[in-house]
Amino acid sequence: MNKDALKKFLKERRDGIAPESLGLTRPAARQGRRSLGLAQDQVDELLNRARNTYQKLEAGRYKNPPVDLLRDIACLYQLNEQEWTALCRYARGEDPPTPLYDTTGYAVPAAWEDAVTRVVAPAYVTDASWTVLAHNQPFEDLFIREPPANTMRWMLVSGREQLIDWEGAWAPLVMPQLKAALAQRPQDQVLRGIETDVCADPASRALYEKGGASIHPDGHERPIRHAVEGDGWVTMCAAQPMASPGARFMILIFRPDTQPPMDRPPLLKAP
Incomplete structure (x- = not known):
């Protein structure tokens, strides 16, 4: 817990909310001054929490506060995803287990379209459903x-003809991504539709039910058939727009070569 950062962060957000906007009376402040925003006990009232629960948190005296309390506060204060991450880091020393809002990951800042078009290698941005939002030539x-x-539907259903060794090099790594995404976003109808199509094919269904632990492709190298350059290997570099957890930015490094990629250091590290 970072007590100083947590106190400053919460107080600033609390001071920015007018009690009248939530049907409450603005409390009188000390020395006759009007309070800037919500009082601490009003936060407890709004969240249906025991008296002094919020005061204890803002003062830094609530060790390991539960995530559901932090989430309720974040929603009351209308935090964005980056602020939600900051709150969890200040209060618990860790990133949040899930995004704050169900709608997060389905839209990204428009600047990403410009970023993608300036990449020389194949590049694209998808939302949390793997729907392509932007791509380059x-x-x-x-x-x-x-x-x-x-791209998820393409890798698992419609694009198999381009994916060399689909059953060995692609499906066992991609299908766990779909399963993990549905565990986090069970109401996503796009992903549910892909799952339905995968399970409609007996061979695909067997691979899907077998499971696996791969949940992201960052750094993976897989064989693929390029429409122009022929057979080769693609290295996948994956990143996430910070404002949109669940969305992804992908750069594909293609090498026209029938041989497996050369060994390379697994990680880049500062000296």
């Missing part, structure tokens, strides 16, 4: 047909 050139509208 090298990404289009990769595909035999039209570029996919959804």
Whole structure:
């Protein structure tokens, strides 16, 4: 816990909320001054918590506060995802287990479209459903047909003809991603539809039910058939727009070569 940062962060957010906007009376402050915002006991009242619960948290005397309390406070204060992450780090010393809002991950800042078009290698941005939001021309050139509208569906259902050794090099790594995403976002109808199509094929269903632990492709190297350059290997570099947990930014480094990639250091580290 970072007591000083937590106190400053919470007080600033609390002071920014007018009690009248929530149907409460603005409390009188000390020395006859009006309070800047909500009183601490009003936060307890709004969250249906025991008296002094919030005061204890803001003062830094609540060790390991439960995530549900922090989430209720974050929603009351209308924090964004980055502020939600900061709150959990200040109060618990860790990142939040899930995004704050169910809608997070389905939209990214428009600047990402400009960023993608300036990448030389195939690059694209998807939302939390793997629906493509932006891509560049090298990404289009990769595909035999039209570029996919959804990369998860393409990898598991419609794009197998381009994915060399689909059953061994692709499906066992991609299917756990789908399963993990649905565990976190069970109401996502796009992902549910992909799961339905995967399970409709007996061979795919067996691989899907087998499971696995891979949940992201960052650094993976897999064999693929490029529409223009032929067979080769693609190295996947994955990142996440910080304002949109669940969305992803992908750069694909393609090498036209029938041989497996050369060994390389697994991690880059500062000296």
